[in-house]
Structures are given as C-alpha cells and as structure tokens.
C-alpha cells in the first residue's frame with residue numbers, strides 16, 4: 527500500500543494519469559474559468575493587470591487554456607500586446623489562438639522553468655487543491671498517522687507523521703485531534719506556492735482555490751473525487767480527479783481574501799441593468815442581465831467563498 531500522497535500523485539500525473547487525458551479538466555467539472563463566468567473573470571483580471579501595471583499573464587494549471595482564451599478575446603483591442611502563457615501537463619492544445627504561448631509542466635508540486643517572467647500576473651486557479659498532500663488521521667490515542675490507500679480506495683493507518691509534517695501541523699492545524707479526525711498536511715502546497723513565487727521575476731502571484739483558514743479547518747477531511755460532472759469517492763486509479771481543500775493561510779502570501787472581496791474590488795458587482803434598457807435595447811439588456819447573474823454567481827455563496835492568496839514580487 528502507498529501513502530495517499532504517493533497514490534494521488536501517480537493517479538493524476540503518472541503515465542496515463544487523470545490530468546493527461548485529452549478531455550482535460552473541463553470534461554469532468556466546471557470552474558469559474560469556463561463560459562460566461564470565465565469571460566467576466568478575464569475582464570476582472572485585465573483590470574487587475576492595469577491596476578498593477580503588468581504586461582503578461584501566466585496561467586499555471588490552465589486546463590486547456592479556457593481562461594487564456596477568454597483573456598485573449600477580451601484584451602484583443604484594449605491590450606493587444608499583453609503576453610499570455612499557459613502552463614499545464616499536456617502539449618499545447620491545437621485550438622488555441624496563436625497569441626497564447628504554452629509550456630509543458632511535470633505536474634503536481636513541480637513546475638517547469640517559467641523564464642522568470644517580469645511585470646507578470648502569475649495566476650494559479652484551482653492548482654493547489656490538486657497538488658497532492660499527506661493525509662493523516664488520528665488513531666485511537668489521538669496520534670496522527672499517515673493514511674495509506676490501495677487502488678480500490680481501502681485505507682489503513684501507517685506511521686506517525688514525520689517531523690517536518692508534525693511541525694507543519696503544530697503550526698497550522700494544532701490539536702487536540704480526537705480519534706478519527708483527519709488533517710490534510712498543507713506543506714507540499716506551501717512549497718509549491720513558494721516555488722511559483724521563486725520562478726516569478728516580478729509582478730503579482732495569485733493562487734485561487736477553495737480552502738480554509740485557522741479556525742475553520744474541517745474535522746473529517748475534504749479529499750474528494752470528480753468524474754464526468756459528479757462528485758465520487760476518491761479512487762487513486764486515474765479514473766477521477768482527486769482534490770482536497772487548501773490551507774490558504776499557511777501559504778507564504780501577503781494577503782488572503784475571499785473571491786467576493788477581490789472581485790467586488792475589481793468591479794464585479796452583479797448589479798442588474800436598469801429595466802428601462804429592455805425597451806430601447808432588448809438584446810443589450812438581455813446580455814447585461816446574463817452578465818449580472820454570472821457576476822452574482824462568482825461573488826455569491828460557493829464561488830464567492832473561494833480564497834485568493836496574493837503575493838507581490840518586487
């Protein structure tokens with residue numbers, strides 16, 4: 527039996543791993559980077575780019591380039607020179623517009639050489655939740671032990687946590703841990719975020735994910751599978767996504783804010799268009815109404831509770 531962290535890595539990024547499939551993540555679940563929500567997110571990110579005086583966007587863990595495609599469309603006239611670079615574990619998808627560059631990544635916590643981009647918005651949207659981390663469960667005496675798993679999802683308790691993980695738990699997810707309590711040890715996510723910051727020449731690094739902060743840690747663990755649009759039991763056999771919420775406050779960022787706060791600060795407010803517009807400009811009214819409902823979804827409960835960890839690289 528392997529530890530969950532080992533089995534998870536193999537299942538997502540090994541040969542034939544889940545994220546190497548042609549359909550990509552969008553074939554299995556929707557995120558805020560898809561469809562009309564993705565267009566609104568792209569517009570908000572362009573405002574962030576302007577506010578920070580940046581000239582390139584690097585999207586790490588970009589799926590098949592959905593958000594970059596929205597960024598390319600939105601910025602066509604306003605920011606024609608904005609650089610766009612996608613990073614993911616597969617080759618560059620053929621459908622991307624020529625303006626979008628691409629780098630292949632090893633996957634998980636590892637990154638390729640990004641070329642130390644300067645004046646760049648480096649975005650990682652739902653990357654860290656798929657960086658495998660250690661799963662620990664408290665045994666009958668409250669000692670945290672590494673959880674091991676077989677291909678069928680059967681689990682058993684292994685060794686007590688190694689020192690580095692115990693130190694992380696003591697700092698970020700302190701006990702008492704009652705028997706059966708689960709801790710998802712965020713150290714590999716912290717290190718992955720550090721790596722991303724270290725590979726950024728200058729600009730703003732932003733990790734967006736569902737997660738928790740001290741005081742709101744889950745008691746029973748959040749590891750889940752996703753397959754063809756539905757949640758499923760986490761099976762480390764390459765047939766499904768494997769994801770666990772991120773301890774966002776342990777990342778060495780400057781600030782952690784909710785998506786609601788961030789997007790409202792970037793002008794996404796979900797306000798409905800005035801109803802009088804429906805008479806003079808029915809098509810415009812309907813488009814604005816649809817935009818408003820997507821904006822409300824991005825900032826409402828669920829997506830609005832996503833956390834944005836930001837780190838400025840001078």
Ligand SMILES: C[S@@+](CC[C@H](N)C(=O)[O-])C[C@H]1O[C@@H](n2cnc3c(N)ncnc32)[C@H](O)[C@@H]1O
Nearest residue numbers: 545551557587589613614631633634636651652
């Ligand atoms: C949950 S999906 C999110 C996709 C997209 N960002 C979105 O929000 O729809 C995670 C993506 O991260 C990619 N990924 C995982 N580790 C990576 C790494 N080290 N470098 C680049 N991409 C990575 C996966 O292949 C997958 O496409």
